[in-house]
Amino acid sequence: MQKRLFATLVGAAMVLPVAAWADSISPSSFSATLSVGESVTVHKTVTIDREATTSMGDVFFLADTTSSMNSPIGNVITNASTILSNLAGKGDIQYAVGDYRDFVNDPYAYNLGQSMTNSQAEAQTAINKWSASGGGDWPEAELYALSQLATNPGSGWRAGAARFVVWFGDAPGHDPSGGATLASTIADLNAMNIHVLAIDVGKMDYYGQALAIATGTGGAYYSGSADVSGTILAALATAFDTYSDLSIDTGDAPAGVGVAVAPGSYSGAFDRSIERTFDFDVTFTGVTPGDYTFDIYGTLDYGRVAIERDHITVTGATVPEPGTMILLGSGLLGLSGFARLKHAA
Template sequence: MPTTLRRSLLAVLATAFLGAAPSMAMAGVNPPTVDDNLDPGSSIHVTKTVSTPVIPPRPDVVLVVDSTGSMGPAIANVQSQLSTIVSSVKAAQADAQFAVADYKDVSDGASVFTVRSDLTGDPAAAQAAINAISAGGGGDGPEAQLNALWQIGAGGNRISFRPGSSRVVVWFGDASGHDPSLGHTLADAVTSLQGVSAKVVAINVAGGDGLNATGQATAVTSATGGQFFPSVAAGNLSQAILEGLTNLPVTVTAETACDPGLSVSFSLSLPRTVQSGSDLVLEETISVAPDARQGSTLTCTTRFKLNGADAGDEFVQRVAIGVNDVTPPTVACGPGVNPSGRTPGGWQQAGFFQMVADDNLAGVSVAIRDDATGTSFGPYAPGTYFKLTQAPGRSGSTAVPFTGAVDWHFGFRGDATLVATDAAGNTASATCSVPPAQK
């Protein structure tokens, strides 16, 4: 989305700390539907905009808290503002879930890593989990965050991430970490987080030597597609958490299902990664195959996914293309019958004809025209039997019902032309004439 709109949304989020949680702007694909008619073998181009949500869909948010002794003010800030964080995120993504874990140092024994709450959609449960954390311990300067991050990911598998969710780990602390930590190196932690496709938002709380003193924070955030906040005051931590959740990379992919004979493609090619809350503009080509069945309506459904997650009906595009009938009908002056229903041996000289017409689709009709006067009669159904009498000296053209098996009698000054017209307006013609009598 435009920068000004994005800033306004972030400003709205910030006001959540002063009042009620805001509602979020809608995201989705525009236009959501395409309805058109195309000839076989042709294409159309449509500019498609995928507006990503400020917060990625179906978020599973894990708060990983440094709970050592120096972190008291930062923890207190999050405890007092967690309800606002949760309500703001849920205003954007109602199915958001939160988990809470904290870490200390190896010297703190069993408290080195604790999952206070697995993922839950219950704000009260998340609040109780963060309230259970108290600052204390820590031993020497570096802490045990690499073990904590490893435990969160596929290595420790301590968090029950939902299938198809957007996984975000919000890690905050003020100190560097031991490497290795309980046997887990920085590389181990990164691999574990990548194993669950988690993006890490690392927030360094000002005061200690810092999460990134040895480059651990930027290594983790770069490898997971997250972001790093290098210095945040304890009193601003909650706002930084919320901002971090609204500035994440979003990878857009598409799953398309089309009827045979119809296809869609995109330029730029997908997947494509953009910042959450921004627009991805695509040029879409919708193509009908040369052998597509004429007169049919073909459909395509494209479901745009964000970070591999189903983003809802707002991100579904439906295409309906009517395939034009471009094939003209066939028409001929066929052998007719006499009033008794028999085809005479000299049917053409006798002037007995049949309007023979066919088409690839239903709905063909036939008109008949006197070439000398330009007068036309009809339309008639294919299979109509008629008697044609040609008299160059007559004053005009006539059409009257005939007798028996013969439907019509046409009196023309010149030859007759049959014009077949199908339901799409395609035409074809054939000439009928009565040979002059042999002398």
Template sequence: MRRPALPRVVTLVAAATAMLTALATPAWAAPGVNPATVDRDADPGTSIPISKLVSTPAIPPKPDVVLLVDTTGSMGGAIADVRTNLQTIITNVRAAQPGAEFAVASYRDTGDGAELFRVRQDLTGDATALQNAVNGLAAGGGGDFPEAWINALFQVSSGAVSYRPDSSRIVVLVGDAPSHDPSAGHTLADATAALQADAARVLAVNVGPAGGGLNDDGQAATVAAATGGQLVDSSPDTVTAAILDGLRDLDVTVTPTVVSCDPGLSVSFDAPSRTQQSGTDVPFAETIAVAADAAQGATLHCTVDFLLNGVSGGDAFRQQISVTVNDVTPPVVVVDDQTVEATGPAGAVINYPATATDNVDGPLTPTCVPPPGSTFPLGATLVTCTATDAAGNTGSDTATMTVRDTTPPTTGCVPTNNPSGGNVPGSYNPDGFYQLTATDIVDPAVKVYIGDAADPSVKFGPFPAGTKIKLVQAPGAQSRVKDGTGDIDYKVTLRGDALITAVDFSGNVSSTAVCLVAPPPK
């Protein structure tokens, strides 16, 4: 038996007011993630905290909305409201989500034959086709108080409606009575499982009395809660407003998802996801971490999508991260110790090599003090080389430049003139006059010593180079040195030949030169 029409619960004035309110709904805030881009510099091994705010859309992204309407005899007023104001629903939803599509389906009871469940229009963006489908809805049929909307929900999520991939799926169930359970062989558990497998949420619009009607047995609240939807109450002439309010009040789960990150960069959040009412701001604490071994000087990138109910919200919900890793490593400077032989009294010139290499800038030219090519004195001199990279990091190295004197002097015993005779004797030197010579590449004042070939214990000196002596051999006498006369500096009496050596200030000893004792006079 067909049930009587339910009484209206609002006046015509109230209904008109509700519709004007729905039509005058202000534009929603621009949805998206803020900040959408992060461009920072950071040291290796550090992290960057970011306060992230995701402004969710009032309507979930890429919505596929199925209007599933009870067309039994008591639903004439509700159907008329939907027919009159369908374009208001479409316009409002598309104001938030321009890509929204809609489908229209209807249900009655198990005794209503082909009207048990029908898809009047599959998902489409064609507003005219949708209006034609709703215009074809007519109230009639029905029997006892419960209807068969559990079967209708099962059919919608079992292939009767062709959802788009990655869409936000919302089934708007409009009715004024509970459902048989099971209905047409399908239980509430069956329908709930099918809806959950489709990731479809149920917005149940109760056109019956508040607290009863569609939810008279608690079924509508159960399926709405199980699918993340909700139950709203309405009167027959405010169905459109109730649908719009219900769509805006659906919860949205925001899930930060790292799409890609360059090696050395990672992103984490203080929560894997958060669920709030659509159209609100969802906060996250984001941490961007730079690895200790991240390539210095490189610019690393990450992309993060903030999914809405598991669906991409588009570019507005995609965050781009760019982190330039600071160069904190100083150049590696290399200068090695050098040891060279002195080339003169001032020491020696050392053209030592020095290099500098930076992990980012590559080869650099170091500055050294004293610089290569300097004349280094005898002994050890500390050299410091430094190099600074473009980031201001300075590296240094030190080395010891050692100039040594290991070259012995050169000495000689040169026959010289006889002061009394004025002659310059030849190599035979019958008079025994000699000049002691000694030179050194470093020491300008070499010390000369005289030894006795016949007595190893004898060592006279030191004498300066250029000293002139009169050498006399007295085999039985004591070796001695006496002042000479004229330009002869010393008279040297030895038992044997004179052995001349020179010693520089570094202690290097020359080879021995021999001054032969003049032969006895004839």
């Protein structure tokens, strides 16, 4: 049995507390009692606002700190407070910081200075520790660094967050580097759904690596600007304010409730220059008896941006399949006819 409810018919909706996000799903909560096998469909609208103020994002700042990088590093250190504050205005943002040099004649090839934190002060402190020295030969250990920040749990990437690496340097990388190749590095980043914003302040793309990594992870490549901090701000603004896919994330739904969404997603070239709305039908089906409260999310290609809460009670009664009902009715009619024949005899 299937019921169909629309947003205008919210009598069955129960007011439940949900997080305050600027991007939204309407209705913001829903409650129903279903038998096992019974379904209800609710029409939901996801609204994406003009500005990103409620994004859940993790941003990793990665710098080449070899000797030729003194000026770009100084520029970022000076403007880090502005960059971090600007990011904080986009919602639930955390920051991580790391840097790389090379394997030969350097104290380290890659250093994790700060794992993901919501503290701007901690991120600023880690950035302030960057200093340019060493490097040896021209290519550096960037492939190793990118692979490590993706695969090392110490980075602290959060589930459900949009994940970006802001990477800047002036030289290409050894391939392989500490076992990491260009192909394996891109694979490691994609496995963690990390988008790389590559900012070339010299010849970082001399071997074609920076562009390949940026495009291969759904990020972007920037070059030719002396204002590193300005480029970082512009790159992050574009990353958070443009999107090409919107869908409903039902990953937190319990096994006791089936959740199906139609359409599966919307794809296109979207931005936050205007408010946009997207309509979905969400169908809940009772699977296992129990009382379930869970969230579903509006998700852009870079992460979750809106939340909606559902409370579904599944009772032990099983709704008969339509074919079962027909067979049951035929059986009763047959018994009735048999009784009449027996009485007539």
